[in-house]
Amino acid sequence: MxxxxxxxxxxxxxxITDICMPFADGLELSKYIYENRxxxxxxxxxxxxxxEYAKMAVKxxxxxxxxxxxxxxxxxxxxxxxxxxxxxxxxxxxxxxxLAGAYHKNLPIIRTRYLNxxxxxxxxxxxxxxxxxxxxxxxxxxxxxYFKTAIVIVENAEEFLKLTPEAKKDLPPFILFxxxxxxxxxxENLIVFQDINNNTVILSGDNTEEGQIKRLTHxxxxxxxxxxxxxxxxxxxxxxxxxxxxxxxxxxxxxHILLWNTGFYTEATGFLTYVISAGWTWLKTWISARxxxxxxxx
Numbered sequence: 001m002x003x004x005x006x007x008x009x010x011x012x013x014x015x016i017t018d019i020c021m022p023f024a025d026g027l028e029l030s031k032y033i034y035e036n037r038x039x040x041x042x043x044x045x046x047x048x049x050x051x052e053y054a055k056m057a058v059k060x061x062x063x064x065x066x067x068x069x070x071x072x073x074x075x076x077x078x079x080x081x082x083x084x085x086x087x088x089x090x091x092x093x094x095x096x097x098x099l100a101g102a103y104h105k106n107l108p109i110i111r112t113r114y115l116n117x118x119x120x121x122x123x124x125x126x127x128x129x130x131x132x133x134x135x136x137x138x139x140x141x142x143x144x145x146y147f148k149t150a151i152v153i154v155e156n157a158e159e160f161l162k163l164t165p166e167a168k169k170d171l172p173p174f175i176l177f178x179x180x181x182x183x184x185x186x187x188e189n190l191i192v193f194q195d196i197n198n199n200t201v202i203l204s205g206d207n208t209e210e211g212q213i214k215r216l217t218h219x220x221x222x223x224x225x226x227x228x229x230x231x232x233x234x235x236x237x238x239x240x241x242x243x244x245x246x247x248x249x250x251x252x253x254x255x256h257i258l259l260w261n262t263g264f265y266t267e268a269t270g271f272l273t274y275v276i277s278a279g280w281t282w283l284k285t286w287i288s289a290r291x292x293x294x295x296x297x298x
Contacts, residue, residue: 029042148243
């Protein structure tokens with residue numbers, strides 16, 4: 001078995017090779033390791049004090065190029081130095097692995113924080129491409145010509161908590177979030193997260209506004225049925241205006257949206273609000289800026 005055949009099947013930490021050997025010389029081995037085993041370090045022993053050999057050794061990231069003859073003391077010193085380097089590299093890799101694990105473990109928290117920063121306007125200085133790049137990094141893939149945010153607030157929580165005294169007050173919002181999160185996993189261009197007040201926010205992308213409304217309507221009906229039938233809870237579902245870029249998204253609670261526990265509402269133009277009731281009836285309600293302002297401040 002040649003050295004290269006052995007290396008194909010057996011990863012090693014350190015290779016000590018002569019510059020001249022049968023089948024494959026030290027530089028050929030160094031090249032193979034450089035291209036296929038980047039974690040392996042190489043020491044070359046050579047009787048050739050020529051620049052071209054040293055140049056090739058540098059190219060293939062040989063750790064030590066040692067000219068013969070070499071004493072036991074000299075080789076021992078070199079090996080101790082290499083050992084220290086390998087130990088530092090190993091500790092660094094272990095630290096990075098731990099950090100990567102911690103990042104992956106906390107990814108939902110990091111993702112939620114960043115999505116809230118977007119809708120709260122904290123990252124206004126970021127370009128659209130920077131936002132999309134960061135979202136991809138956080139495993140969020142939202143595509144489309146139009147984007148909308150919808151806020152979903154749990155209702156009848158006090159009645160639920162009276163009937164379930166052992167439950168904590170944060171349980172109803174979590175139930176709602178959990179149901180919508182599971183529904184979102186089956187959808188494309190849609191993600192669910194919680195805002196700073198534990199309200200559930202839906203971010204969706206689509207190529208048409210009609211497609212967005214249709215999908216959000218379906219989600220509303222399905223979610224409302226589940227929380228009512230299984231938990232006796234109600235929901236308020238408010239939809240923000242469409243935007244053409246993620247950088248223009250805002251929290252629906254700040255977008256002059258009127259919320260009502262019989263359905264969901266979305267501002268169309270000015271203060272004309274369209275209402276989808278539980279009976280799928282389209283209603284139109286004119287509301288003034290003062291009424292909206294007072295409603296949000298109470």
